[in-house]
Amino acid sequence: MTSEVRTTAGTAAGVTGPVIEVRDAGIRFRRNRRGRRSFKDLFAGRRRRLRPDEFWALRNVSFTVQPGEAIGVVGRNGQGKSTLLKLVAEVVLADEGSVSVRAGVAPLIEITGGFVDDLSVRDNVYLTAGLHGMSRREVDERFGEIIEFAEIGAFLDTPYKHLSSGMKVRLAFSVISRLEEPILLVDEVLAVGDRGFREKCYARIQELLDGGRTLFFVSHSERDLRRFCTRGLYLDRGELVLDGPIDEVLARYAADTGH
Amino acid sequence: MTSAALQAPLRERATGSRRYRQILWLLTSRDLRVRYSTSALGYLWSILDPLVMAGIYWFVFTQVFQRDVGEEPYIVFLLSALLPWMWFNGAVSDSTRAFLREAKLVRSTKIPRTIWVNRLVLSKGIEFLFSIPVIAAFAIFGGATLTGWVALLPLALVLQAVLTAGVGLIVAPLVVFFRDLERAVKLTLRFLFYASPIIYSARDLPEGLHFWAAFNPLSGLFSLYRASFFEAELDWLLVGISAAVSVLLLAVGLAVFARTERAVLKEI
Structure with a gap:
C-alpha cells in the first residue's frame, strides 16, 4: 500500500524528497477476459508465477519524480502508458514492486467516468469533487469558477446524460483541474473537444505548472510534449526503455518508430 | 483565475477516517436522494414492501391456519424481525x-x-430506521407495550451493521469473478428467510434444531430486536453466538476483500 501523507502546499517548497516513487513495479493482466477462474487463483497471492493466459503490462519499472517536474510518457499504443498512469493514480494496484505517491493526485484519466448519468450537472460537480476529497464548502467556493470554465452555465439542472460529449469533457476537465492537488495526471483526454477549448485546457495546465504542480503527461503529440515537459519516459513492451530529457526521449522514440 | 490564487497554500484536506466518513456519507446521501426524490411515493415504497409481506403472513397465520408460534400481537412480533430482515436482505443482495x-x-x-x-x-440501515414509525404505529394500535430491553436497540443496530458489512465484503468482490454467485446469493437469502426466526420464534423450533439454529447469527440478532416488545424472546446465549459469528464474518470479509482487491480493480 502507499502512504497517505498529504502535503498542505502544492508548491515545490511544501514537499521534500520525491513525490512519486516507483520501484520495480509490475502489473499483469489476463489476455482473455472470459478465461476460466478458480477460487484457488484468487487467493494464490500476489507473487505467484505467471499463468499461460496472462501477460505483464508493465514490469521492472523504476523511477522517482521530484516536486514540480513535468514528465511526458511516450510509447506506441498498448505499451503500458495508460497503465502506468493508472498505477500512479492508484486506481489499479501493482502486482509486484511498489508505487508510492506522497501527495494528492488530480487524475485527468477516464475523467468522464466519475459522472452519473441521471444526476444533474450541479449534483455531479459536488459528487465528483467530493469523491476526490473536496469538502462541500470548498466546492461551494469554486462552483462558479468550475461552471464558468466549462462554459456550461445554462445546463446546471440538466441531467448529465443529456449533455453533448464535448460538454461532458469540458465539465470533467473543469472539475478535476480545480482539485488543487499537487500532482496532475493527464491522459489523452483532450483529443475530444474543439480547438478553442483545448487551447484553454492547455493554458490551464500551464498555469498549474507555473504554480509548482507536478505533471505526468501521456500524449502522442510531439508538440504538446515539448511544450509542457522537461523529462521523458519511454515505454516499450511494458518496460521503461529510456528515462531522460524530453528531447532525447523523443529522438529515440522517433528513431525506433522510423519517423 | 489569477496565479496568486493558485500559489496560495492549500487548505488541509481531510485525511484518514474523516475522509472515509465524508465520502461514505456523500455516496449514501446520493443513494437516499435518488430513492426518495425520483418518485412521488418515495418513502411509501420503501415501507410498502415489508407491509405487504407482513400483511400476507399475518393473514395466513392468523386467519387461515391455527397459529401456535410467535406472540401476541402477531403483527408486531412479525414486523420486529421482518424490518431488520429487509435491511440485511437489501444490503446483501445489493452488494x-x-x-x-x-x-x-x-x-x-x-x-x-x-x-x-x-x-x-449504511443506506439500507437508514431506511430501516425510517421504517421504525411503522412498527410503532402497529404497537400502539395492537396494544403491545415496550419493555426495558428497548435500551438494547443500539446494540442490535451495531451487531447487524457488523454482520451485514461482513457478508457484503465477502460477496461483493467474489461476484466480480463468479457472476453465478449473484443468483446463488439471492437463492440463499430466500432460504435464509425461512431458516431464520422471522415468522416464528427461535423457541418454536423442534428440540433437535436448537443447536444448529444458534449458529445462524440472525437468530440472536432478531431475539435482541424482539426483546423490545417480548421479554421472553431474549436469549443471551443466542445473542452471544450471534455476536461472535458476526465479528468472525467481518474479519473474514475484510481478509477476503483485501486479498481480492487488486484482482477486482483489474477485472471491472
Whole structure:
C-alpha cells in the first residue's frame, strides 16, 4: 500500500524528497477476459508465477519524480502508458514492486467516468469533487469558477446524460483541474473537444505548472510534449526503455518508430 | 483565475477516517436522494414492501391456519424481525452489484474500496430506521407495550451493521469473478428467510434444531430486536453466538476483500 501523507502546499517548497516513487513495479493482466477462474487463483497471492493466459503490462519499472517536474510518457499504443498512469493514480494496484505517491493526485484519466448519468450537472460537480476529497464548502467556493470554465452555465439542472460529449469533457476537465492537488495526471483526454477549448485546457495546465504542480503527461503529440515537459519516459513492451530529457526521449522514440 | 490564487497554500484536506466518513456519507446521501426524490411515493415504497409481506403472513397465520408460534400481537412480533430482515436482505443482495453497477466510478477514483460495500449497509440501515414509525404505529394500535430491553436497540443496530458489512465484503468482490454467485446469493437469502426466526420464534423450533439454529447469527440478532416488545424472546446465549459469528464474518470479509482487491480493480 502507499502512504497517505498529504502535503498542505502544492508548491515545490511544501514537499521534500520525491513525490512519486516507483520501484520495480509490475502489473499483469489476463489476455482473455472470459478465461476460466478458480477460487484457488484468487487467493494464490500476489507473487505467484505467471499463468499461460496472462501477460505483464508493465514490469521492472523504476523511477522517482521530484516536486514540480513535468514528465511526458511516450510509447506506441498498448505499451503500458495508460497503465502506468493508472498505477500512479492508484486506481489499479501493482502486482509486484511498489508505487508510492506522497501527495494528492488530480487524475485527468477516464475523467468522464466519475459522472452519473441521471444526476444533474450541479449534483455531479459536488459528487465528483467530493469523491476526490473536496469538502462541500470548498466546492461551494469554486462552483462558479468550475461552471464558468466549462462554459456550461445554462445546463446546471440538466441531467448529465443529456449533455453533448464535448460538454461532458469540458465539465470533467473543469472539475478535476480545480482539485488543487499537487500532482496532475493527464491522459489523452483532450483529443475530444474543439480547438478553442483545448487551447484553454492547455493554458490551464500551464498555469498549474507555473504554480509548482507536478505533471505526468501521456500524449502522442510531439508538440504538446515539448511544450509542457522537461523529462521523458519511454515505454516499450511494458518496460521503461529510456528515462531522460524530453528531447532525447523523443529522438529515440522517433528513431525506433522510423519517423 | 489569477496565479496568486493558485500559489496560495492549500487548505488541509481531510485525511484518514474523516475522509472515509465524508465520502461514505456523500455516496449514501446520493443513494437516499435518488430513492426518495425520483418518485412521488418515495418513502411509501420503501415501507410498502415489508407491509405487504407482513400483511400476507399475518393473514395466513392468523386467519387461515391455527397459529401456535410467535406472540401476541402477531403483527408486531412479525414486523420486529421482518424490518431488520429487509435491511440485511437489501444490503446483501445489493452488494452483489456493488462494483459492477458503479464500475466507472470505482475505476476512476482511489477512495478506500470498502466504501462501495459499506455505503449499502449504511443506506439500507437508514431506511430501516425510517421504517421504525411503522412498527410503532402497529404497537400502539395492537396494544403491545415496550419493555426495558428497548435500551438494547443500539446494540442490535451495531451487531447487524457488523454482520451485514461482513457478508457484503465477502460477496461483493467474489461476484466480480463468479457472476453465478449473484443468483446463488439471492437463492440463499430466500432460504435464509425461512431458516431464520422471522415468522416464528427461535423457541418454536423442534428440540433437535436448537443447536444448529444458534449458529445462524440472525437468530440472536432478531431475539435482541424482539426483546423490545417480548421479554421472553431474549436469549443471551443466542445473542452471544450471534455476536461472535458476526465479528468472525467481518474479519473474514475484510481478509477476503483485501486479498481480492487488486484482482477486482483489474477485472471491472
